[in-house]
Amino acid sequence: GNSVTQMEGPVTLSEEAFLTINCTYTATGYPSLFWYVQYPGEGLQLLLKATKADDKGSNKGFEATYRKETTSFHLEKGSVQVSDSAVYFCALSDADTNAGKSTFGDGTTLTVKP
Amino acid sequence: DGGITQSPKYLFRKEGQNVTLSCEQNLNHDAMYWYRQDPGQGLRLIYYSQIVNDFQKGDIAEGYSVSREKKESFPLTVTSAQKNPTAFYLCASSMRQGSGYTFGSGTRLTVV
Numbered sequence: 001g002n003s004v005t006q007m008e009g010p011v012t013l014s015e016e017a018f019l020t021i022n023c024t025y026t027a028t029g030y031p032s033l034f035w036y037v038q039y040p041g042e043g044l045q046l047l048l049k050a051t052k053a054d055d056k057g058s059n060k061g062f063e064a065t066y067r068k069e070t071t072s073f074h075l076e077k078g079s080v081q082v083s084d085s086a087v088y089f090c091a092l093s094d095a096d097t098n099a100g101k102s103t104f105g106d107g108t109t110l111t112v113k114p
Numbered sequence: 115d116g117g118i119t120q121s122p123k124y125l126f127r128k129e130g131q132n133v134t135l136s137c138e139q140n141l142n143h144d145a146m147y148w149y150r151q152d153p154g155q156g157l158r159l160i161y162y163s164q165i166v167n168d169f170q171k172g173d174i175a176e177g178y179s180v181s182r183e184k185k186e187s188f189p190l191t192v193t194s195a196q197k198n199p200t201a202f203y204l205c206a207s208s209m210r211q212g213s214g215y216t217f218g219s220g221t222r223l224t225v226v
Contacts, residue, residue: 034214043120043204043217044157089156093214101147101172102215106156 002027006090006105013112019077021108023064023090026071031092033057033066033073034102038087047075047088080112116141120205120218126226127192127199135190135221137205144208146188147215150174151202160203163188192223200225 007022036044048057053068149157159172163182177196206215
């Protein structure tokens with residue numbers, strides 16, 4: 001079946017540091033890939049997505065590239081801010097084999113210190 | 115603005131009681147989902163529905179029930195059979211397969 005493995009957290013960075021959160025996946029079809037962000041006490045918000053190999057999703061300074069050869073979708077940001085502190089979830093949606101349901105990673109908690 | 119509304123935000127239940135969590139969307143999305151999130155953990159799928167009057171069990175459906183009588187609404191009932199119902203419950207919807215989810219703001223259920 002499908003699965004998503006995320007880099008274990010928590011991750012603690014200083015403001016303006018470079019961020020990478022690793023995400024790898026296993027899927028039998030050709031999935032779409034997503035990153036979501038969850039702030040304390042709230043639901044998840046879609047941060048970015050990519051629907052095919054070599055696509056780059058980007059939003060609010062965050063980027064992730066769909067790498068089919070390494071089955072990866074790592075999240076990056078060049079300079080983090082305190083306001084980026086949140087939990088980040090990697091997910092995939094495989095329309096062909098899983099009725100479009102999404103499979104989520106366990107989440108990575110990011111704390112950015114001033 | 116379009117979105118998903120979950121209510122109430124906080125809910126307290128006595129042991130042995132059934133409670134119903136509301137989820138309403140005005141996005142015209144076909145598919146709707148219920149997830150459970152425990153502290154420090156990921157999301158686990160309870161039920162999902164891809165079309166009105168049809169729904170499927172997810173990974174942890176025992177002790178829960180749903181209905182999908184209208185496209186806009188997908189209420190979740192937590193029954194007394196659910197042994198450990200204290201958790202954060204998230205409702206989501208999607209327009210089409212592979213388009214990503216829109217989530218509600220969640221309901222925190224506590225058994226007292």
